[in-house]
Amino acid sequence: MLAHGLGRSYGDAALIDGGKAVLTRRLDRMLDFDPETGWLRCEAGVSIEDILETFVPRGFFPPVTPGTKFVTAGGALGCDVHGKNHHVDGCWSNHVRRVELLTASGEVVTCDREQEPELFAATVGGMGMTGIILAMDVKLTPIHNPWIAMESIRVENLDHFFEVSAQSSSFTHTVSWIDCVKRGKGMGRGIFMRGRHANADEVGHASALTKLIEVADPVMAVPVNGPNWLLNNASIRLFNEAYFRKHPKGQKNVLQHFEPFFYPLDFVRDWNRIYGKRGFLQYQLVVPKTSDNAPLRAVLDAITKSGMGSFLAVIKEFGDLSNGGLSFPMPGVTLALDFANYGQPLLDLMERLDAIVVEAGGRVYLGKDARVSRATFRRMYPEWEAWKAVRDKWDPQRVFQSDLGRRLGLVGGAA
Numbered sequence: 001m002l003a004h005g006l007g008r009s010y011g012d013a014a015l016i017d018g019g020k021a022v023l024t025r026r027l028d029r030m031l032d033f034d035p036e037t038g039w040l041r042c043e044a045g046v047s048i049e050d051i052l053e054t055f056v057p058r059g060f061f062p063p064v065t066p067g068t069k070f071v072t073a074g075g076a077l078g079c080d081v082h083g084k085n086h087h088v089d090g091c092w093s094n095h096v097r098r099v100e101l102l103t104a105s106g107e108v109v110t111c112d113r114e115q116e117p118e119l120f121a122a123t124v125g126g127m128g129m130t131g132i133i134l135a136m137d138v139k140l141t142p143i144h145n146p147w148i149a150m151e152s153i154r155v156e157n158l159d160h161f162f163e164v165s166a167q168s169s170s171f172t173h174t175v176s177w178i179d180c181v182k183r184g185k186g187m188g189r190g191i192f193m194r195g196r197h198a199n200a201d202e203v204g205h206a207s208a209l210t211k212l213i214e215v216a217d218p219v220m221a222v223p224v225n226g227p228n229w230l231l232n233n234a235s236i237r238l239f240n241e242a243y244f245r246k247h248p249k250g251q252k253n254v255l256q257h258f259e260p261f262f263y264p265l266d267f268v269r270d271w272n273r274i275y276g277k278r279g280f281l282q283y284q285l286v287v288p289k290t291s292d293n294a295p296l297r298a299v300l301d302a303i304t305k306s307g308m309g310s311f312l313a314v315i316k317e318f319g320d321l322s323n324g325g326l327s328f329p330m331p332g333v334t335l336a337l338d339f340a341n342y343g344q345p346l347l348d349l350m351e352r353l354d355a356i357v358v359e360a361g362g363r364v365y366l367g368k369d370a371r372v373s374r375a376t377f378r379r380m381y382p383e384w385e386a387w388k389a390v391r392d393k394w395d396p397q398r399v400f401q402s403d404l405g406r407r408l409g410l411v412g413g414a415a
């Protein structure tokens with residue numbers, strides 16, 4: 001069996017062919033909250049959306065949030081999710097002090113950094129394979145209001161991105177959209193966004209969009225699958241050009257509501273349908289930073305040469321916090337790409353990207369993966385064996401499995 005939250009992981013992490021998916025969404029109670037410290041004790045099916053609805057009016061925010069609010073606390077810990085504030089605050093697990101886990105023996109084990117610390121560490125980013133998280137203590141961040149003081153800067157190429165990124169360490173949240181079909185001098189151009197929760201005296205004006213959020217959520221929906229030809233190299237190139245040009249040269253400063261800042265995709269229900277029936281694949285990598293960032297350039301070069309552009313691409317520098325085991329973030333630069341499913345040519349491209357990433361000492365995010373090979377995975381996550389030893393100790397009968405775990409050799413005895 002396998003815990004399944006809101007199913008927002010992109011690949012096979014929350015799937016179990018022929019097994020039982022344990023739907024955790026009804027574990028939705030908030031058990032305790034201390035407004036003095038921000039510690040929330042909640043069940044694992046409580047979603048980030050639930051936390052926002054309950055706590056933003058009370059002056060608190062999730063400590064870390066991915067690019068969608070439709071994820072559960074259990075899923076956030078299972079994938080050890082990161083957000084725009086990784087360089088300051090690390091991952092979800094860095095704000096969790098205690099976990100209640102239903103283990104394979106049927107026993108509920110409370111684990112933290114002192115009590116069963118190995119089990120706690122293996123559960124962080126453990127992709128559901130150590131048991132079913134029932135509840136956790138997570139520390140919320142105090143805020144004054146729902147606004148984000150945001151600056152957006154047009155960056156002209158990859159060097160410019162790193163320059164702006166280096167100047168942005170005082171901002172708690174940073175991320176950049178990147179035009180990954182642009183070649184030559186403009187390779188790596190994009191729009192860099194940096195922000196922080198607004199001060200008490202910084203209150204924005206509710207835009208028509210923000211008002212709409214309150215009455216309809218999500219605001220729009222893609223009603224049918226788009227035709228397969230909709231997203232092709234030419235249309236992606238056109239979109240990227242227009243998006244880049246729409247932003248004036250230089251910098252814009254605004255007070256933005258947190259919803260469009262953190263969750264732009266959540267406004268469009270079933271946004272994945274724009275890829276058509278063939279669907280799409282995500283590829284998120286991290287590589288250590290180097291003086292010339294040659295691996296990153298090699299990745300962008302391979303993509304532009306392939307003619308398979310990524311429709312949505314974001315780049316961000318991670319901070320130094322790394323949680324080991326199967327947790328994805330490590331010091332370096334992360335690039336997240338969405339490719340329409342071009343079939344075998346895309347899988348071939350991804351293998352070429354894997355080779356660059358492994359060579360550079362990097363890895364791909366398991367929460368967004370559906371195809372990396374066992375051998376490549378082992379080179380990307382050298383701690384896998386130690387992680388598996390803990391998992392096997394707690395689950396010798398292999399009660400908890402997933403398609404991802406089987407593919408990567410994490411739940412079986414055989415090498």
Ligand SMILES: Cc1cc2nc3c(=O)[nH]c(=O)nc-3n(C[C@H](O)[C@H](O)[C@H](O)COP(=O)(O)OP(=O)(O)OC[C@H]3O[C@@H](n4cnc5c(N)ncnc54)[C@H](O)[C@@H]3O)c2cc1C
Binds near residue numbers: 071077402
């Ligand atoms: C639009 C979009 C943007 C995203 N942006 C980001 C981002 O910025 N950063 C980032 O890190 N991720 C990002 N993600 C990925 C997403 O945050 C993670 O995959 C997250 O884990 C999904 O949560 P979920 O509740 O849907 O979990 P699921 O997808 O259902 O499960 C994910 C994994 O967690 C395990 N799991 C779930 N619940 C439990 C439980 N109770 N006990 C034990 N294990 C459990 C599952 O077994 C599975 O292995 C994004 C996804 C989308 C769709």
